Amino acid sequence: MWLSMEAVYIFLGIVVTLGSVWTFADRSNPKRFTSGLFYLLYGVTLLFGSVIPPFYTGVLVLIMVAIVGFGGLKLGKYEEASPEERQQHRQRLNNRLFIPALLIPILTVIGVTWLKNVKIGGAFLLDPNNVTLVSLGVATFMALLISMAMTRSTPFAAVKESRRLLETIGWAALLPQMLATLGTIFTTAGVGAAVSEWIGTIIPTHSLFWIVVAYCVGMALFTMIMGNAFAAFPVMTAGIAVPLLIQQFGVDANHVAALGMFSGYCGTLMTPMAANFNIVPAALLDLRDQHHVIRVQVPTALILLAFNIAAMYVVTLMD
Template identity: 35%
Template sequence: MDLKFIQIGAGPANILGEAVWIIIGLITIFAGIKNLLDKENPSRIGTAVFWCSFGVVCAFGTWLPAKVSGALVIVMCMPPIFKRVKVGKTNAPTKEYTKSQYAKIGMKIFIPALTVAVCSLLFALFTNISSMVGVTVGVIISMLILRAYSPDNKPKVFLEGSERFLSMMGPLCMLPQLLGALGGIFTAAGVGEVIAGIVENVVPKGNVNLGIIVFAIGMVLFTMIMGNAFAAITVITVGIGGPFVLAYGADPVVIGMLALTCGYCGTLCTPMAANFNIVPVAILNMKDRWGVIKNQVVVAGIMLVVQICYMIIFK
């Protein structure tokens, strides 16, 4: 039974998705211009080049020639390589202001955050529109709720707050897009077939249990390299899962579902999954840069063993 009751044509749905990327790009360009004009930023030009290049690719990449987008990506990567992306002046609220606002709002402060999650879920379940559009709609509704909470929450506050969090994350925010593209490149380049040739010398044909173990561990290792389980599963399924597990009658639903969660175990253990493991360090100003990963490694190991056992039992 199809749960989606709001069907929108591919054209309008794509337009909404492009509109979201334009909004993201414009905010990113704003971050570049703000830092360029910020005399307190020790590397104004490098920071502006990075954020503006990133913003142009996000906002207008659909219409730019591929070579132009590629050139902008190269330009974008130069400032981070030479460590010329810095944080300038921030407009963070004071602790006193934060405490006074919490005294007025209380636990209702969580309603805007839940609104974003609920909108994303509703769009994913009941429409054929990207959940990213749902997140954007949720953010807009949350902004209206926050505005109702306090007249201090003007559009300028949201815009400067977006720039502040972008600056806190820095160049790490471009990793998800680059790693996702890398997964497509690996698949097109035939990396899966190369992996299959290597594994063929280790896993005897027909030994499904050993194939499952290698498949699961391969998902973990490749996700640690890629930083993204979705990018890894295509390559590893072509190279290991298909020829050494699924080809011998294993249930593709069980194997596919759990292979992906095995990849998530790798996500818990890698700095390449920057939005999960490095960005929180920056936002929370943690002293130990590897603190998040250190606290997740043991959990990841336990989860991996359990999932391998589950796949072997229910294959």
């Protein structure tokens, strides 16, 4: 294929690694060497992740975590444009500023829908296994070129701005990857099996209503622990839904699946373990409380969890 996921990672790696050069040189940052090192190492894992032996990547990861743990990651100065400057530019560029921003989703969608199976010279244009992500990467790259032309900026100016944003996110940028890692370790260590066994011992197996409650709440809770409904679904469904709902009470698997997965999503809305949805945005939006997004989501999540339980119970009665 012409454009693989690896190409996107190289783009990410270049952005992060180049940015770290300014961090090393940023005298206003009290910890500029350790902060610079953090972003340099992160860039290296993105650039060369598939080449470096896993053990050494693991060591790099632990060094990054240690830098954060010992307070070595600090903010610097980012020479932001003053409000007056932004005002001037804005009046000149006006609504044209929206064009590159809106091109990102539009081009991504075009890539996903129309370039999905396009082949050039017998090879796929976009990695068929990662069409969405590769499309997103290409879309942002094209939007970047357009916005550089529009604002007459250099690539370095763009990297400096991305450094400003990335450093506002800071350690949270690493968290989604680390949580996915933890998920893998939990799975190999058998945490899922232990949890579903424990839940199996506490629910009354003769009451359809309480089985439904246990399954839906279990999906939500286990998703909160794992940070991912996809990890919770096989465990909870094999532990509760298959033996009790589907086999014992003869409930339709399609109903169980749709409503069970949504119960898991309610859990996703309530957990810091789903960092890419809940913690990274809080950092990205400069919120003072890193759990603010979760706090806002909890009421909706609980109401919908109750809705799922009720809907599943009603549907199982009809089956």
